[in-house]
Amino acid sequence: MNEQGGMQKEAMTRGERRKQKRLFVFVCLLFVVSTCVVGAWVVAKQKTSEQKAIEQFIAALRQEDMHMLQQFIDVPLENKASLLPLFAYLRKHPEGYDQIRKELDRQKDDRVYIKGLTSTPPIFLMKLSQGTYKFEPALYHVYVQTNEQGARILINNTYVGETNASLMKVGEYVPGLYEVKMVTDEREQAKKISLFGGERIRIVHFDSN
Structure with missing residues (x-):
């Protein structure tokens, strides 16, 4: 009698363990699904x-x-x-x-x-x-290249400096349409540049007198 009761108790214990295992698996799956839903x-x-x-x-x-x-x-x-x-x-x-x-x-x-x-x-x-x-x-780095010394450089009619080297950095500019002028006592040259995508460094070439 005691042996039969022990077997029943052991069977119940195994059944409970299976239930606990299924519950654990269900909770894990629920956690994974919830995490995926929240993440999405x-x-x-x-x-x-x-x-x-x-x-x-x-x-x-x-x-x-x-x-x-x-x-x-x-x-x-x-x-x-x-x-x-x-x-x-x-x-x-x-x-x-x-x-x-x-x-x-x-x-x-x-x-x-x-x-x-x-x-x-x-x-x-x-x-x-x-x-x-x-x-x-984007900030575009604009340079002026010329052999003209002492020429005045203007960007959109704003004076930014005078040339003192063959390659001169005149500034950094946000995207847009700009006009670069080089002015000497003899003449004025102007070039339009579009700073809108492409290389960060732009070089504007001007001829010398």
């Missing part, structure tokens, strides 16, 4: 937030809304003049909006640009800063 939701929410920020940024560019752009662009903007070259370029080349959008869309899945090391930076680099998406414009 977080990724979807992030992509939605990124897309919304991109659309708002493009809309602000189209409207030339400085108030909105000052919130989006991750460089100090003193006034509207800071972005006039960009507005001028986009008015002349409206396809530039699509180019910006395509680059930003690619950045959502491919963040391989290393600032300062890549020679062809995106026009705007999207990044998350304190929970807010910011757009950092």
Whole structure:
């Protein structure tokens, strides 16, 4: 009798262990599924937030809304003049909006640009800063090459210096349309350059007298 009771007790114990094992497996599966669902939701929410920020940024560019752009662009903007070259370029080349959008869309899945090391930076680099998406414009390094010494250099009619070497750096500029002038006592030369994608370093060549 005792032997039969012991066998029943052992069978119940095995049954309980199987139940506990099944419960453990179920809990593990539930945890994995929940983690995947939450992870997918977080990724979807992030992509939605990124897309919304991109659309708002493009809309602000189209409207030339400085108030909105000052919130989006991750460089100090003193006034509207800071972005006039960009507005001028986009008015002349409206396809530039699509180019910006395509680059930003690619950045959502491919963040391989290393600032300062890549020679062809995106026009705007999207990044998350304190929970807010910011757009950092590329800075193009503009040089003037000429054998003319003491010539005055102007960028969009703003004096930036005089030539003192065959290759002179005149500054760093955000994307946009610019006019570079070299003025001497004898003559004035002007060249337009588009800083909108492509190499970071741009060299403008001027002939000597």
